[in-house]
Amino acid sequence: MIQRREYVNIVDRFFMPFPRSSGLLLHPTSLPSPFGIGDLGLQAYQFIDFLAQSAQQYWQILPLGPIGYGNSPYGSYSAMAGNPLLISPEQLQKQGLLKDEDFANLPEFPLDSVDYNQVIQTKMPLLYQACDRFRANASPQQHHKFTEFCQAKASWLEDYALFMAVRDVFDQSSWHTWERDIAMAQPKAVEYWRQKLQDEIYFYKYLQFEFFCQWSALTQYANHHQIQIIGDIPIYVAHDSADVWAHREIFAIDHETGEPTLMAGVPPDYFSATGQLWGNPVYNWEQLQADNFRWWIQRFQTILEYVDIVRIDHFRGFEAYWQVKQGETTAITGEWVKAPGKEFFEVLQDKLGNLPIIAEDLGIITSEVEALRSRFQFPGMKILQFAFSGGSSNPYLPFNYIQNCVVYTGTHDNDTTVGWFKKLSAEDKQIIINYSGPVSQEGIHWDLIRLALSSIANQAIIPVQDILGLDTDARMNFPSTVEGNWQWRYQPNALSEELANRLKILTHTYGRAPSSD
Numbered sequence: 266m267i268q269r270r271e272y273v274n275i276v277d278r279f280f281m282p283f284p285r286s287s288g289l290l291l292h293p294t295s296l297p298s299p300f301g302i303g304d305l306g307l308q309a310y311q312f313i314d315f316l317a318q319s320a321q322q323y324w325q326i327l328p329l330g331p332i333g334y335g336n337s338p339y340g341s342y343s344a345m346a347g348n349p350l351l352i353s354p355e356q357l358q359k360q361g362l363l364k365d366e367d368f369a370n371l372p373e374f375p376l377d378s379v380d381y382n383q384v385i386q387t388k389m390p391l392l393y394q395a396c397d398r399f400r401a402n403a404s405p406q407q408h409h410k411f412t413e414f415c416q417a418k419a420s421w422l423e424d425y426a427l428f429m430a431v432r433d434v435f436d437q438s439s440w441h442t443w444e445r446d447i448a449m450a451q452p453k454a455v456e457y458w459r460q461k462l463q464d465e466i467y468f469y470k471y472l473q474f475e476f477f478c479q480w481s482a483l484t485q486y487a488n489h490h491q492i493q494i495i496g497d498i499p500i501y502v503a504h505d506s507a508d509v510w511a512h513r514e515i516f517a518i519d520h521e522t523g524e525p526t527l528m529a530g531v532p533p534d535y536f537s538a539t540g541q542l543w544g545n546p547v548y549n550w551e552q553l554q555a556d557n558f559r560w561w562i563q564r565f566q567t568i569l570e571y572v573d574i575v576r577i578d579h580f581r582g583f584e585a586y587w588q589v590k591q592g593e594t595t596a597i598t599g600e601w602v603k604a605p606g607k608e609f610f611e612v613l614q615d616k617l618g619n620l621p622i623i624a625e626d627l628g629i630i631t632s633e634v635e636a637l638r639s640r641f642q643f644p645g646m647k648i649l650q651f652a653f654s655g656g657s658s659n660p661y662l663p664f665n666y667i668q669n670c671v672v673y674t675g676t677h678d679n680d681t682t683v684g685w686f687k688k689l690s691a692e693d694k695q696i697i698i699n700y701s702g703p704v705s706q707e708g709i710h711w712d713l714i715r716l717a718l719s720s721i722a723n724q725a726i727i728p729v730q731d732i733l734g735l736d737t738d739a740r741m742n743f744p745s746t747v748e749g750n751w752q753w754r755y756q757p758n759a760l761s762e763e764l765a766n767r768l769k770i771l772t773h774t775y776g777r778a779p780s781s782d
Contacts, residue, residue, distance in 0.1 A: 283574075283621075283644065283669075287718060287725040287777040288323025288495070289316060290677070292338065292741070293351050294379055295729070297757040301374035301384040305479040306353030308757075310486055315760045317490040319768040320778035324487060325495035325576070325726050327677060329480070331429075333503055335747040336381045339578065340503045340545075342429065345421035345567045347476035350384060354391050356479055361402075362395040377739075378752040396471045414474045420563060421507075422470060428507035430465035431458050439505040441523025448523055450511060480571055488573075491779050495623065495726075496572030498564065500579040500586075501529045501545035508560075509546060515553050515560055516546040517588075527588040530596035531579075534628050535651070537745040540587075540596030547588045547602075554605050558612050565613060565620070573621065580624035580643070581634045583609060606637050614641065623671055623724075627651075647672045647722060649713050650685050653696045662700070663720040672722035674713045674731050677741040681730045682710040684737030710734045714768075718775040725777065732768060733759055 296303025330341025446454035517527040525546035583606030589599040626645040652661035686709040717725040730739045742750045
């Protein structure tokens with residue numbers, strides 16, 4: 266059976282506040298790979314080697330779930346499952362599940378971006394082939410390991426595998442458009458489709474088995490090299506997901522149509538004048554609380570089996586969330602609704618202990634949100650790209666930090682530092698120069714990296730795009746847009762020894778290196 270992480274032990278190693286340290290932000294899809302998308306193969310191990318060589322202690326990733334519309338890791342078909350596109354075909358080949366001839370007609374993939382349609386058309390047939398060979402030729406021990414995995418993950422895997430198999434039958438359409446009985450998850454319909462689609466369900470379970478086998482091996486390698494994985498929990502799940510289909514009682518769903526009655530988002534902010542209308546159904550917090558937050562507890566237990574630290578995306582939604590009625594096309598017209606965040610985190614803490622959590626507390630943050638974060642000693646986030654407006658009281662200026670926070674030059678939702686700086690007015694650039702001095706010969710990206718590492722924040726996380734000094738074309742996401750995101754990849758050999766040494770020197774200079782380094 267796959268080795269499961271013991272989250273209690275993880276907690277014991279990571280009492281708040283976190284030690285002074287640093288790391289890099291990179292989603293696995295951004296790794297180089299001969300299959301058009303970063304995966305859990307050789308390049309992922311080499312990235313961990315780079316982290317260790319440069320004295321980093323963290324690898325922060327985005328959500329790992331199977332991606333849906335728009336290819337966003339924040340819009341997954343499951344809150345618990347892994348993305349099968351991250352499975353390494355080369356690792357499958359080492360197991361004898363793929364052969365050289367299976368790779369004979371690989372297309373020419375772009376080196377610096379992901380063409381998701383091309384990747385899906387190429388990798389899915391390989392995964393089907395691997396599944397067929399595993400089912401036919403795996404040893405009794407391997408079959409037993411697979412069976413154990415399915416049993417251990419049954420609480421979410423059974424629903425997910427059935428959901429994906431049925432979704433294929435109905436031409437990838439959203440579950441609320443399926444035949445009514447199965448759309449409403451009627452028990453007789455569920456059992457009918459479970460029997461009818463046994464082979465397809467096996468395939469989707471197998472994909473999860475291989476994903477978690479590969480991910481478990483990779484994270485063990487990372488931990489052996491003193492690298493901890495910072496995972497990411499999006500507060501909301503996609504409407505078209507196994508979670509909403511199987512647990513609609515905990516979501517704001519019209520039980521006749523299956524449509525969300527209340528949608529999640531945020532009001533107008535830095536990123537969008539019309540706000541962000543995400544379209545996810547908001548939670549039925551009354552039902553969740555009545556059930557002692559069981560689904561949420563399971564979600565945290567699941568993610569802590571394969572990451573060391575959890576970043577909660579849109580943490581403020583646990584104190585109050587913005588809900589928009591069905592039919593609206595923007596997030597302008599909505600309302601704030603209180604959420605039982607204090608009660609939830611008390612239950613979570615009672616069940617799992619003092620968890621290693623980072624709170625994404627960006628956007629419209631009230632004193633109540635700050636109080637909730639402080640009550641549980643969760644470090645918040647500080648973004649240097651937000652620091653140089655509004656005068657000396659700006660909370661993102663380093664001299665206003667407390668130690669228990671995490672500083673970033675930017676996040677996956679920001680422009681790269683080079684692209685951001687280029688777009689600033691001369692007056693705004695001068696404000697930055699007044700604060701940190703003239704732009705160095707190394708470039709503005711290294712100036713902000715130095716500013717982050719030198720701050721009192723306990724943790725500093727730098728996007729890989731910034732250590733590479735890349736422009737806007739390497740940006741990961743443009744919030745409030747659907748097309749053209751989540752595509753960037755760095756090219757092979759971009760992470761050089763010289764770059765590792767430069768980062769290592771700064772990391773040691775500012776006291777963020779591992780004690781044994």
